[in-house]
Amino acid sequence: MSSLAPSTLVALLHGPDQPGLVARVAGWIFERGGNILHADQHRDMEAGIFFQRIEWVPSQGAASADTAGFHSFAASLGMQAHVTASSHRPRVAIFVSKFDHCFHDLVLRWKSGDYACELVAIVSNHRELESSARGYGLPFYVIPVTSATKPEGEAAQLELLRSLDVELVILARYMQVLSEDFLEKFARPVINIHHSFLPAFAGGRPYHQAAERGVKLIGATAHYATAVLDDGPIIQQDVTRVTHRHGVDDLVRKGRDLEKIVLAQAVRWHLESRVLVYGNKTVVFD
Amino acid sequence: MSSLAPSTLVALLHGPDQPGLVARVAGWIFERGGNILHADQHRDMEAGIFFQRIEWVPSQGAASADTAGFHSFAASLGMQAHVTASSHRPRVAIFVSKFDHCFHDLVLRWKSGDYACELVAIVSNHRELESSARGYGLPFYVIPVTSATKPEGEAAQLELLRSLDVELVILARYMQVLSEDFLEKFARPVINIHHSFLPAFAGGRPYHQAAERGVKLIGATAHYATAVLDDGPIIQQDVTRVTHRHGVDDLVRKGRDLEKIVLAQAVRWHLESRVLVYGNKTVVFD
């Protein structure tokens, strides 16, 4: 968003469907002098749920009041709402291990202004990417984690995230599984990139699994991390064609491009408040 | 749409952008007891134009009044509107020559219930597809057209289309260029499929042009026909990969699948009132 763009509010809301919701929400904003820029809604006909992303320019000085007011208004309709100001730049941490392709890709996009966020920490269980991170001028934190030291490692990670007030963690090919306990305590979104077309080839060594099965396409999946490994709500997926000529090494190499693009897109959508999670699925207002 | 779905109204509207449009349109429908099912809008920031597709269930017995009323309401906002009832099944004619792949594809989709329209005529300048058309139970009209007889041929086509009250013509690899005069007199939408990724390879023998240039992807483009050949508003495009191993014959064969799918999708979007034309471009609310 250019510096000349007006500051807007974005609401993501969902709840039981009922007649008149589109008009009521639009009316509420209009009455307060707001100007709606975008409004996109979806109805899950089977489940009877209404979903909406609505973005508006509040009237002069009303951003804060509108934010609070909209939550109450949504509650009065039996809906859950999440309102974000476009001027808010969330604080983000990237977790990495030794693979550097997603790391470089995310950081370069961020440096070029693609992501409206603050990149406050690169966290790793290894030192390999330390000099690269520092070369980018980014704080790098090494917190070793092994299966034996996981509780202590995760405690240290949590303390770091809290001290930095991190609002989003991106697992950029971070090679440790976060425990259910960690996710519960962090209680904020964690986006992971898995190097397969989920639900195929969940778990370890997905490219080996793909080569073994003889698939003709390999994939990558960006999803929110949940307590069940590789089972969280999917944000974005893509695939690329492979043939018998591609060995596992080739799948790994070709997969890197997929991983970068799929993760980058998912992060972008998340930061633009375009992703609404319900149950184990996402509604992406792109 | 299943037979149990409620009859809805769909409005496509566009005009100069101004604050409050989303709320006003939603409010107008709400006040008349309508229930908005879908509303999708777009702003062309540079041109300052607002576009919207909105679909609602009118209150009992109000469909006709709402249709007329909405046009007046839109005009009062300085907008152009086009309102269609989902119960209306437009009358469609397919123009063909000798190639049969798009013809079969469209007819089979229509027979399987994919298209909410009446297929009232297959029109051709050749007899090759007559028995296939009659096998499907469709009226087949032969109207020979050559460069020498084009005015008479087009006059006969126009008379046929008027007598059948045809609301949409689909050129399913029809091998004659419709004259500007024909298009003006018909004055209703004509969808054409061109077998290239326009604007590349407009005009004749696009697969030969593609082979000559050595491109690595071939394409197909569905667009509204206008007075300028292959230059009308694009509705849908797609491409598929080719290599040096593919000769012109292979491009023709691979292209057939592209042409079928691209044309089928464009027709579907048109019939569902999802395509709004402005200038030489389209807004597709998919």
Add this chain to the structure above:
Amino acid sequence: MSSLAPSTLVALLHGPDQPGLVARVAGWIFERGGNILHADQHRDMEAGIFFQRIEWVPSQGAASADTAGFHSFAASLGMQAHVTASSHRPRVAIFVSKFDHCFHDLVLRWKSGDYACELVAIVSNHRELESSARGYGLPFYVIPVTSATKPEGEAAQLELLRSLDVELVILARYMQVLSEDFLEKFARPVINIHHSFLPAFAGGRPYHQAAERGVKLIGATAHYATAVLDDGPIIQQDVTRVTHRHGVDDLVRKGRDLEKIVLAQAVRWHLESRVLVYGNKTVVFD
């Protein structure tokens, strides 16, 4: 292949890799006066296996001798070979149930000359497609199969296939699982289309499974049928993008296009002797 194309032999061979194989095979053909048109090989470096597809014009009158000779020659190299004459048109049966999209698609491609085969039977456990099949001038056989009558039904199918000397069975959304016993007794290739991106969503109702999981792409997979359901060697796969706006009905509709194209491509490759099966995978020389 046009009628002017010379009759060729195509050999698919594979076996333990060893130095000089490419030269020896080419030399064997050259010495007999053959002219190699295409030769494509692949080495599985890990498994140490050599694969080749080689197509040549035998010297005048030598097609039969070359075919027999090549088998012996390959055996002398420790390789398995399968040689086919391009003039041979395999006898094919299509199994269908009630869905007709793959059925129409395959038959129309065959009628347009895309497939060098004889279509000798449409076999179904239902009568729905009988008139369509007969409309195409194709023999239609109804063999009811239920879980209770499966042994008798499959026995009748096998007898029919043998009496017609069928060399390839295509399951075009045939809704019964063929038993291991059937596959062993038929002992010839059976190509199935599964409406998911295998190995994801094997088994029943894959579009429902996909909607449930919230994937962002749906797929289709053509594979050789084996005793394990949806687990045979994959010939071709493709995917298409879906969003939260697509309900199960939309997945079914969008999936139909995928199923048609993926199955059509797999059948084409098989008929052109481009698919070599080893273990549970395929090498596709496209």
Add this chain to the structure above:
Amino acid sequence: MSSLAPSTLVALLHGPDQPGLVARVAGWIFERGGNILHADQHRDMEAGIFFQRIEWVPSQGAASADTAGFHSFAASLGMQAHVTASSHRPRVAIFVSKFDHCFHDLVLRWKSGDYACELVAIVSNHRELESSARGYGLPFYVIPVTSATKPEGEAAQLELLRSLDVELVILARYMQVLSEDFLEKFARPVINIHHSFLPAFAGGRPYHQAAERGVKLIGATAHYATAVLDDGPIIQQDVTRVTHRHGVDDLVRKGRDLEKIVLAQAVRWHLESRVLVYGNKTVVFD
């Protein structure tokens, strides 16, 4: 290629087709004790031209003799050949201006070992990327070029390329057109990335042209630079979907990912001796 892979020779050859070519080439290598790893050939049936890429492990100590000998052998068949040793790492220069996405992408791939080449110079007409280049430890040369100073600028570039013995120039969104004179004098391959699906939108501001025309896909094309702007032999192309919601800025942003991947793939194929140019087209043995 891992360090344990044997050093191989790769020949690209083409010339008038004649019977027995596959066998003769394979025989020539076999007689000298070479072991063919890969052999891929193509016949342009219309033009009567034979193309082949063949890779072999020469017998111990024979690499140099085989290289020279193969050229003579090919000439005796009336063919042109180009033989490269896999151990040879070509010296490469990247030309950049201010855009940095392709620059970072290529350099990071090179640093991760994807490209078997020496990156000997980053050449620019601006200083913007100097610190990034130096941060990567790469020599950075600023040679200002304006329309007024083009002859002097190009002379300086040529002198630099010669002094560094550069064998390949990559134009990574370099914003100056190289003159015909430069290309003739350099006389070695120059790969350019153009940000459209050529031949559509050649020349300047292709994303603006694409937005103006209302296309539904945008593309990128990697090609060898020739005297005619954006008209050289195409190596690789790809496209991505856009909608009416994407303004020019979005096309630019989405296009960056396309440009990176298309250029990276073309460079990789070139460095692996997989691209054979004939006339204004390429045969890519992938």
